[in-house]
Amino acid sequence: MIVFATGFALLLAASQGEVYVARGDTLVISGTPIRLHGIERPQNSRKEAETARQQMQRIIEGSFVTCGISDKRIGHQRIGTCTANGEDIAAAMVASGHALDCERFSEGRYRALEPKGARSRLVPSQQCEK
Template sequence: MNNLFVIAVFACSCSAPVGLLAETLSGSVTKVRDADTIVVRGVPVRLNGVDAPENGTRAGNEATSAMKRFVRGKTVTCELNGERTYDRWVGVCFTEQGHDIGATMIANGYALDCRRYSGGRYRSLEPAGARSRLPQARYC
């Protein structure tokens, strides 16, 4: 019976996409969906605690363009927390130089701290006036 359980667990593990079983995902950014969701090695990652405006709005389009410029050609490492939202894994991502991507987007005025999920760790990085200029999602 124990051998059957081990085989079943192994079979389930092998069917998951590479990297999702680990807490850390590293690789090239293959796509930028918007300013708070990137795709790393084909795996969508929602930046934990980052609230960026939606695409289709002026602020959202500008934020997405800024994210594309920031991560273009970079290898990143994402520390996934094991949670998912829609089809995305949730995590904090860093450039090879150790820069927190979400913190960079917030510090440059393209996104806000989502305290509900960040615990407020990014709030001090928000530029003056960012809260009056950018919409905050209700869930934050």
């Protein structure tokens, strides 16, 4: 793992062996859980949640993953923006229909990427609505 730190910003970079998908919105790099900034995983069914986790696994598989981490947390998780070989993982999750834009935190950054019908299929939680 490569770690770079400046002020409150932290960048973690990991090879595939040091990163795994905990949930459809959370990666773990060398033991550090990182919640992807601005998206929300499906919460309406276990099947949808597991499908989202599997999709993120496909996105990162064989990739070099980097995360810019903020000083904010949700519980024990750090909040970060992560890429797999330079591709924004959160954007890929939303565009594939496996996660939703969390407008409260993203300011709508990923909303246009949501496929038609995603909001009716993957019901957003109240915490993500403005």
